[in-house]
Amino acid sequence: MNTLTQGTAVAGLEAGSAVMCKEATEAVQDIYPNSIIAVTNHHVVGEQKNVMLNFHFSQTPFPASVLKVCPQFDLAFLHINTEQDEFKLANFDHSTQKLRPVELVEGGSILYAQNDSFTDVVSVGFPLGTAHQTITRGNVTAKDIMNGNVALYHDSLINPGNSGGALLHKGKLVGINTAIKNSGNVVSIATPFETVRSLFPFLKPSLRMTGMTPEAYRQLLSMYHVHVEPETIVQRFNDQSSVGFSTWFDEHCLNQPGSHTLLQNVLDNLHLNERLEVFGKEDLVKCTNCTRECSVKPSVIAPDRIVFKEHFSISTTIPIMDRLTQKYGAEGVVITDAKSHEPVTDGQLLVGINGRSLDNYGNFLDNGAPYFTAFKFYPGQQVRLNIASLDRRVQCVNYTYEQVSELPLIHAPQMTPFTPPAVLQIGGLKITQMNAAMAQASYPEYLKAPLNNKVVGVVVEVNSLCPEWNIQKIFPGHLLTEVNGQDMQGSLEQALEGAHFITFESRLTKIIKLV
Numbered sequence: 001m002n003t004l005t006q007g008t009a010v011a012g013l014e015a016g017s018a019v020m021c022k023e024a025t026e027a028v029q030d031i032y033p034n035s036i037i038a039v040t041n042h043h044v045v046g047e048q049k050n051v052m053l054n055f056h057f058s059q060t061p062f063p064a065s066v067l068k069v070c071p072q073f074d075l076a077f078l079h080i081n082t083e084q085d086e087f088k089l090a091n092f093d094h095s096t097q098k099l100r101p102v103e104l105v106e107g108g109s110i111l112y113a114q115n116d117s118f119t120d121v122v123s124v125g126f127p128l129g130t131a132h133q134t135i136t137r138g139n140v141t142a143k144d145i146m147n148g149n150v151a152l153y154h155d156s157l158i159n160p161g162n163s164g165g166a167l168l169h170k171g172k173l174v175g176i177n178t179a180i181k182n183s184g185n186v187v188s189i190a191t192p193f194e195t196v197r198s199l200f201p202f203l204k205p206s207l208r209m210t211g212m213t214p215e216a217y218r219q220l221l222s223m224y225h226v227h228v229e230p231e232t233i234v235q236r237f238n239d240q241s242s243v244g245f246s247t248w249f250d251e252h253c254l255n256q257p258g259s260h261t262l263l264q265n266v267l268d269n270l271h272l273n274e275r276l277e278v279f280g281k282e283d284l285v286k287c288t289n290c291t292r293e294c295s296v297k298p299s300v301i302a303p304d305r306i307v308f309k310e311h312f313s314i315s316t317t318i319p320i321m322d323r324l325t326q327k328y329g330a331e332g333v334v335i336t337d338a339k340s341h342e343p344v345t346d347g348q349l350l351v352g353i354n355g356r357s358l359d360n361y362g363n364f365l366d367n368g369a370p371y372f373t374a375f376k377f378y379p380g381q382q383v384r385l386n387i388a389s390l391d392r393r394v395q396c397v398n399y400t401y402e403q404v405s406e407l408p409l410i411h412a413p414q415m416t417p418f419t420p421p422a423v424l425q426i427g428g429l430k431i432t433q434m435n436a437a438m439a440q441a442s443y444p445e446y447l448k449a450p451l452n453n454k455v456v457g458v459v460v461e462v463n464s465l466c467p468e469w470n471i472q473k474i475f476p477g478h479l480l481t482e483v484n485g486q487d488m489q490g491s492l493e494q495a496l497e498g499a500h501f502i503t504f505e506s507r508l509t510k511i512i513k514l515v
Contacts, residue, residue, distance in 0.1 A: 015126060015127075015128065015129035015130075015160070015161035016040055016041065016044030016045070016126070016161060016163050016164045016165075017040065017044075017124075017125035017126050017161065017162055017163065017164045017165030017166075017177070018038040018039065018040040018044075018053060018078060018164050018165070019038060019039050019040070019105050019164070019165065019166045019173060019176065020036050020037075020038045020080070020102070020103075020104050020105060021037055021038060021039045021104060021105060021107065021173065021196070022104035022105060022106045022107070023106070023107050023197065023200060024037035024038075024039060024077060024196075024200055024203065025037045025104055027200040027201070027203050027204075028203050028204060031204060031205065031214045031215070032079060032214065032215050032218070033215070034081065034082050034083045035079055035080060035081055035082060035215070036079075036080040036082060036102065036104065037067065037077055037078065037079060037080075037203065038053070038064065038077070038078040038080060039075065039076070039077060039078075039164070039176055039196055040075075040076050040078060040163070040164030040176070041074050041075065041076060041163045041164040041176065041178055041191075042069045042070065042071055042073075042074045042075055042076045042440070043074055043163065043440060044076065044163050044164045045066050045069065045076045045078070045303070046437055046440070047302055047303065047435075047436070047437040048066060048303075049065060049066055049221070049222060049298070049299040049301055049302070049303060050063055050064070050065050050066070050222055050298075050299065051063070051064055051065075051066065051078065052064075053078070053080070054090060055090055055091065056126075056132065056133035057100075058090050058091070059131055060086075060089055060090040061086070061090065062080070062084065062086035062087045062089070062090045063084070063086060063257075064078040064079060064080045065078070065079045065218065065222045066078060066079075066303040067079040067203065067218075067303070067304065068199070068202065068203055068303060068304050068305070068306055069303045069304070069305055069306070070199055070305070070306040070307070071305070071307065071436060071440060071447055072148075072149075072307065072308060072447070073149060073191065073195055073199070074147075074178060074191065075176065075191065075195070075196060075199060076164075076303070077199070077203060079218065081219075081255070082102070083255050084255065084257055085257065086257070105166060105168075105172070105173045106171075106172050106173065107172060107173045107174075107193045107196070107197060108169060108170070108172025108173060108174050108193065109174065109192075109193060109194060110140065110169055110174050111143070111150065111152070111174075111192045111193075111194055111369075112143075112367040112368060112369045112373075113367075118139045118140060118141070119139060119140045119169055119174075120137065120138075120139055120169065121137070121138055121139060121140055121154050121156055121167050121168060121169050121174065121175075122135055122136070122137050122138075122156065122167070122168045122169075123135070123136045123137075123138070123154075123156040123157070123158050123162060123165065123166070123167055123168075123177055123188065124165055124166045124168060125158065125161065125162035125163075125164070125165025125166070125177060126161050126162070126165070127158060127159035127160070127161040127162045128159050128160060128161045129161050130161065136156045136157045136158065137156055138154050138155040138156030138157070138188070139154060139155060139156075140152055140153070140154045141153045141154055141155055141187075145370060146189070148372075149191070149195060149376070150192055150194070150195065150369075150370065150373060151178070151189050151190065151191065151192075152167070152174075152175050152189070152190040152191075152192050153187050153188070153189060154167065154188050154190060155187070155188065156188055157186065157188065158177050158180060158188045159180070160180075162177045163177060163178060163179070164176060164177070164178075165177045167190040173193055173196075174190075174192065174193050175190030175191055175192050175193055176190060176191045176193075176196060177189075177190045178190055178191050194373070194377050195376075195377070197377075198376065198377050198378065198379055199306055199379075201379075201380060202306045202379075202403065205217070205218070205304065206304055207221070207304060209230060209231070209234065209246075211244060211245075211246040212246045212249065215254075216246065216249055216250060216254050219253070219254060219255075220249060220253075220263075221299060221301045222299055222301075223260055223263055223264060223296070223297075223299060224267065224299050224300060224301050225264060225267065225297035225298060225299060225300055226267045226268065226270075226271040226300070227271070227300060227419060227420055228270075228271050233245075233267060233270045233271070234246075236270045236273060237266075237270055240275060249263075260296045264296070264297055305407060305411055305436075306403065307403065307404050307407055307408070307411065308376075308379060308401060308402065308403055308404065309339065309341055309401070309402055309403075309404050310339050310448070310449045311339065311342070311372060311375070311376070311401060312335050312336065312337055312338040312339060312342055312344055313335075313336045313337040314333040314334060314335060314336060314350065314362045314371060315333060315334040315336050316333060316334075316360050316361050316362070317331060317332060317333055317334060317349075317360045318360070319331055319360050324349065324351070324360075324388070327388070327392050328349070328351045328388045328392065328394055329351070329357070329394075330351040330352055330357035330358060330359075330365075331351070331357075331358065331359050331360035332349050332350055332351035332352070332358055332360070332388060333349070333350050333358060333360065333361070333362040333371070334347060334348070334349060334350075335347065335348045335349075335350055339449070342399070343385075343397050343398070343399060344385065344387065344397060344399075348387050348388075349387065349388035350362075350371065350385060350386065350387060350388075351386050351387075351388045351394060352386035352394075353371060353374040353375075353383055353384065353385055353386060354374060354383055354384050354386075355384070355386065356374070358371055375399060375400070375401040376401055378401075379401045379402065379403065380400065380401070380402065380403070381400065382398050382399070382400045383398075383399050383400070384396040384397070384398060384399070385397040385398075385399045408449070408452040408453045409452070409453050409454060409455055410434065410435065410436050410439055410446055410447060410451075410452040410453070410454075411435070411436050411452075421433065421435075422491070422492060422493060423460070424457070424492055424493065424496070426468075426496075426502070426513075426515070427466055427467070427468045427513075428462060428463030428465065428466020428467070428468050428469060429459050429461070429462055429463075429466070429468050429474060430459070430460050430461035430462075431457040431458065431459055431460065431480055431492065432457065432458060432460055432492075433455065433456070433457055433458070433491065433492050434446060434456040434457065434458045434479070438458055439452075442477065443479070454481075454487060454488070455487070455488040455489065455490070455491065455492065455495060456479055456480065456481055456488070457479065457480030457481075457488075457492050458477070458478075458479060458480070459474060459475065459476050459477060459478040459479075459480070459504070460476060461476060462474065462475055462476055468513065472511050472513060473509075473511075474504050474511055474513070477506065478504045478505065478506050478511070479504065479505050479506070480492075480502060480503070480504055481503050481504070481505050482502065482503035483495050483496060483499045483501075483502050483503075484498075484499060484500055484501060484502075485501075485503070496515075499515045500514070500515060501513065501514050501515060502515055
């Protein structure tokens, strides 16, 4: 998978793997016909809207668009159009002169089954950017919690490039290989299929355009390169044409990759709010001989995001001293760090969920799974928290792990693509607002509440002759966190109005600069 770009140019090979998933494809087949949905890691695709793929049996590349990403679970879903010529060429079997039948991988479950320990598994992927698929075998060695999510440990060897690839058991997808730990012996880490499956209900598009099918709108956004909202562009087109934009797009652009020149010329013209008649005939033709030199401008639309509200944590109890079993019939745990949107408070005793009892570490007695699997594996579905009261009664509190209605500010710069990101000059420093891609790469703590809802600047460039570098030692990567000693509000530009002093931070230092 080639995903690493810089502007319109390829900056290098960001190798990764992906799995064509049967259940994910079926979840949206009524919305995206003639399509396949593949699963990979969010850290593999980053903020790219489009990536290039190839089969294990062919190095011929074909494009896919990034349909959805879930930064909290480090997962991404890719949309593959099986009607496009590139896909058919990559899938063509020269020995039979026919297209190969596409086999989608079916999901399976080994997590918290009675025999899940030491289950034999197979890792499939493209390690280290190799041109061909490799297969390694091993066993599940442990289950753990990483970044608030369940992770599978196994000893099937993987390397960078295996990220997003399949972890199989008896031919079924039981996990997505995600990372390795290399302290002493190498430990391979996979995201279980249960986590992948929990996102299927959220694959349907949240962005729609009146009059356009979801597939048509997806194709439009994959080549949408102008900083004007699509609704405005469509209205400008309709004001000038007797044929509606959706009808024109379906006839000239839908499922026609060679239309990129035509479409992007039209978008450029409407972006400038000029009339379509100014086009010469040479501007209104399709590309009939697409090559690597074709100047397709990258989409400015960030992948659609799946982001959930943060949930409460727990503290352990002490079985003999706390005597919770005698009082409530189960050990239970203490709720901590309850969020304002949740119907629980710090200090309450959680003894079970949906009638399933918990031990004093917050794991279910029936299968050993952590308490949060009862709702994180089934987001959007209501569960019953069994809360113990002081009078030795247990009451049920309805609880739902929900998607956020408004994205945290860390995602805002990428979810407003119609306004180019501002780069501010302060002395010899160039600063822009932190986005999710920056946080994912260098500041992961800003992906979680409460930091994910703060306005923060990132120093992206420093003049080597400026005093900010030579005297104060502010360098690229420093964060602009406060203005006049207060958190910033609104945008960077708004926050800096009336500034007397600003605060820069790194992991080791805090620097105040007078303005």
